[in-house]
Amino acid sequence: ETRAKVIDGKSVAKQIRYEITGEISRMKDAISIVPGLAVILVGDRKDSATYVRNKKKACEAVGITSYEECLPENSTEQEVLKLISGFNDDPSVHGILIQLPLPCHMNEENILNAVSIEKDVDGFHPLNIGRLAMRGREPLFVPCTPKGCIELLHRYRIDIKGKRAVVIGRSNIVGMPAALLLQREDATVTILHSRTKNPEEITRQADIIISAAGQPNMVRGSWIKPGAVIIDVGINPVEDAKSPRGYRLVGDICYEEACKIASAVTPVPGGVGPMTIAMLLSNTLSSAKRTHNFK
Numbered sequence: 001e002t003r004a005k006v007i008d009g010k011s012v013a014k015q016i017r018y019e020i021t022g023e024i025s026r027m028k029d030a031i032s033i034v035p036g037l038a039v040i041l042v043g044d045r046k047d048s049a050t051y052v053r054n055k056k057k058a059c060e061a062v063g064i065t066s067y068e069e070c071l072p073e074n075s076t077e078q079e080v081l082k083l084i085s086g087f088n089d090d091p092s093v094h095g096i097l098i099q100l101p102l103p104c105h106m107n108e109e110n111i112l113n114a115v116s117i118e119k120d121v122d123g124f125h126p127l128n129i130g131r132l133a134m135r136g137r138e139p140l141f142v143p144c145t146p147k148g149c150i151e152l153l154h155r156y157r158i159d160i161k162g163k164r165a166v167v168i169g170r171s172n173i174v175g176m177p178a179a180l181l182l183q184r185e186d187a188t189v190t191i192l193h194s195r196t197k198n199p200e201e202i203t204r205q206a207d208i209i210i211s212a213a214g215q216p217n218m219v220r221g222s223w224i225k226p227g228a229v230i231i232d233v234g235i236n237p238v239e240d241a242k243s244p245r246g247y248r249l250v251g252d253i254c255y256e257e258a259c260k261i262a263s264a265v266t267p268v269p270g271g272v273g274p275m276t277i278a279m280l281l282s283n284t285l286s287s288a289k290r291t292h293n294f295k
């Protein structure tokens with residue numbers, strides 16, 4: 001019995017962080033510029049606070065200066081907009097990230113629109129997404145999680161051109177941009193969502209599956225074409241009495257079943273997760289390079 005190759009996002013992300021560290025020190029030596037990333041967190045969601053902490057640590061490790069602003073849950077949209085405008089004008093800041101989700105009394109669209117497209121390292125500004133969708137246009141930034149998925153395919157030398165790809169999920173931050181990126185790489189792309197009929201039949205035709213549905217173990221072995229490549233974005237907590245926290249994290253794909261039929265699979269955790277932060281660092285570095293015309 002052959003087993004799928006494990007696509008090791010943790011080690012690829014480590015390699016990328018190493019490359020970024022080198023580039024940052026080369027830039028610092030040459031032009032005395034250090035990239036800066038501003039992170040805005042509103043409210044006291046525990047998961048968001050953890051993500052922000054991890055991003056800050058990752059910045060420090062590669063030599064990016066991080067600027068963090070935390071506002072209380074009951075802040076106004078105006079207060080957030082004012083912070084963004086300050087960072088837009090601050091030359092030491094090359095990237096601005098608004099940790100989502102925002103409290104529900106705020107208008108996410110207004111807030112994301114306020115980020116300067118030159119500093120939109122999350123790639124969520126409608127102008128960047130619009131350019132991603134258009135032929136012959138180049139976005140300044142591509143959203144980090146889908147970019148990380150494609151980077152994994154590239155680094156494992158998996159051909160995308162001409163392949164059939166299925167993306168499960170159509171969210172603004174993962175599914176939709178993942179499908180656009182695959183299409184830019186000349187795959188033939190089908191997008192599945194919660195209203196799709198016969199998802200199993202469609203998924204079974206795919207050479208490449210990117211799943212971002214947020215449904216634990218949804219994709220069974222029978223959904224997978226023999227030899228397919230699977231990128232599992234899902235991070236889903238499931239009860240586990242044996243774990244000290246009472247839960248563990250699983251993807252959207254039945255990992256054990258997938259390993260028996262696919263040619264390559266990302267694990268959860270240790271697949272796409274670490275790549276997301278690596279791509280954020282990479283976007284921040286390219287922003288600083290672009291601003292200072294440093295090649």
Ligand code: NDP
Nearest residue numbers: 145169170171174193194212213214233234235272273276
């Ligand atoms: P959303 O909840 O915003 O989107 C989920 C998408 O999946 C929706 O388009 C939804 O369809 C679709 N969907 C839900 N159930 C099904 C189903 N049964 N069959 C087909 N499609 C379905 O989630 P996100 O895109 O933000 O995140 C998706 C997953 O990825 C989550 O588990 C999240 O934790 C994880 N994630 C991981 C990251 C990482 O760094 N690895 C980063 C970001 C997210 P519809 O549009 O019809 O509602």
